[in-house]
Amino acid sequence: MSFSNANAQDQNNPWAIGIGVNAVDFYPTGENAPLGDYFDEFFNLDDHYNYLPSLSTVSVSRYLSDGFSLTAAGSINEISKIGDSSASDLSYYALDGTIKYSFANLIKSKTIEPYLGVGGGYTWVDEIGAGTLNGTLGLNLWFNENIGLTVQSSYKHAFEDYLAKHFQHTVGLAIKFGGKDTDKDGIYDKDDACPDVPGLAAFNGCPDSDGDGIEDSKDDCPNEAGLAEFNGCPDTDGDGVADKNDNCPTVAGLKALAGCPDADGDGVADKDDNCPNEAGPAANNGCPWKDSDGDGVLDKDDKCPNEAGTVANNGCPEVKPAPEVMKQLNDYARTILFDSGKSTFQKQTDKVLQAMVAIFKEYPQADFSIEGHTDSDGSASSNQLLSERRANAVRDYLIANGINADRLTAAGFGESNPIDSNKTRSGKANNRRVEVKLK
Structure with missing residues (x-):
């Protein structure tokens, strides 16, 4: 036989x-x-x-x-x-x-x-x-x-x-x-997800350099043994914040303060607190000074000390447009018409821009961001430049019509943030837009 x-x-x-x-x-x-x-x-x-x-x-x-x-x-x-x-x-x-x-x-x-x-x-x-x-x-x-x-x-x-x-x-x-095993890890190349690097069978031939049970490709800290909950990164002080994100990696602290402690519980990390054992506002580096209206702005810096406001508005209340007003602004903004491939306005757009000017003037204490977007036609670099020019063109128009320049910023995002498909004409039209956002 x-x-x-x-x-x-x-x-x-x-x-x-x-x-x-x-x-x-x-x-x-x-x-x-x-x-x-x-x-x-x-x-x-x-x-x-x-x-x-x-x-x-x-x-x-x-x-x-x-x-x-x-x-x-x-x-x-x-x-x-x-x-x-x-x-x-x-x-x-x-x-x-x-x-x-x-x-x-x-x-x-x-x-x-x-x-x-x-x-x-x-x-x-x-x-x-x-x-x-x-x-x-x-x-x-x-x-x-x-x-x-x-x-x-x-x-x-x-x-x-x-x-x-x-x-x-x-x-x-x-x-x-006749089986081929290039990296000599006992796993044939055909079944080896990392055929040129020795690895483990449990990870289809891919390595786990730090031996923490998480393969290197999925390990945010491949050379330091860590925990699965932190994608393989260590937490030396055991405070629930991975060392790579912990500003105080050897001292247990609070997640809200990036892993740093706050002995007086005033919301200011001890390392930034000039009075770490006395609660005080962050605006005064954690030291206890008077804040009559409790808005986080010390009276000495508060332009409205008896009326709660915001830090950004020097302690005075901000008057911001309601959501329905912002919707109206964006409805106008999306009907702004530019000349093809340019940042100049078509004549019929002037009425839309004037309506926007009127809304901006109703809220003199509010700051806005003007954002430009394009469809995917053309190169990404040219679309990025065009979106920036168009956003700045709207900002320049508003400034020229009485809106304080300090209240306005402009940014372009090119084709990176579509709101519709770029495979249809109507989708591209929706993606060519200007948006207004509160800052």
Whole structure:
């Protein structure tokens, strides 16, 4: 019996060699006496099998794709039994090629692998040869990824009458090889997500340099062992703020203060607090000075000390437009028409701009940002420049019509913030816009 193919091959181990022994049986082939019917006494080893007590078959296999492999095999034997008759030790030689299909994936097994094959070859008995058509049924039993045992039976139908039909049974050792593992981490390149860098099987071949159980590609701190909750970064002081974001990484503090402590609880981190043990407002670096209206602006700096306001407005209340007023402003802004590819206004836009001027004048203490946007036609750099010019054109118009320049800023965002699809004409029209936002 002999080995003739290594199935369960794939791109990882595309080549296989096999060695073994073979047995030839002329009896159960449906011929006349001294032969029997098909498969009659199929396992009568003593009376009908011809075999040599030595290595008698060698094969080479190459994986093709989708479970198919191609095998070339050579075998020798000595024929002393033809059915129930004896023969005078006739020589037997065979060269065969077989295409086989593995059922390993179908049955989802990496150990037991049945297969079928079809092929042909040339067989010589007593130095007289003829072509054969071969059908094969076999089973591989894999001990590990590279070594296995193969058992198979092949029916050989001769094309010439002088060569009898017969079965050739084989058993032997299969050895697979040829897998590529560039980084030598034990994971073949085909299955290795990082084929050039040694890694771990748990991460499909990618490394975990700091050994914290988070692969480097997902680890924000790949060279420092850390915690999963911080994407692999450490938290030395255990305050719930990762060291990379902690302004006081060795002293436990508050998340609200970027990991720094606040001994007096005044909302000013101790490192920035001129009076760390006395609560005081941030505006006075944490020291306790009078703030009559409690707006966070010390009386000495508060232009409206008896009326709560904002720090940005020097302690005075800000009068900002309501959401519906901002909506009206943006409805006007989106109808501003520019000349194609330019930052100059079309004539009919003047009425829209004047309406916007009137709203701005109603809120003299409010500050605004003018933002320009484009569609995706043209290059990103030209769109960015055009959006900036258009935003500044609106700002310049407002300033020229009596709005304080200190209240207005302008910025362009090019094509980076679409509000609609750039694949349709209407979507592009929506994306070409000016927006107004409160600062």
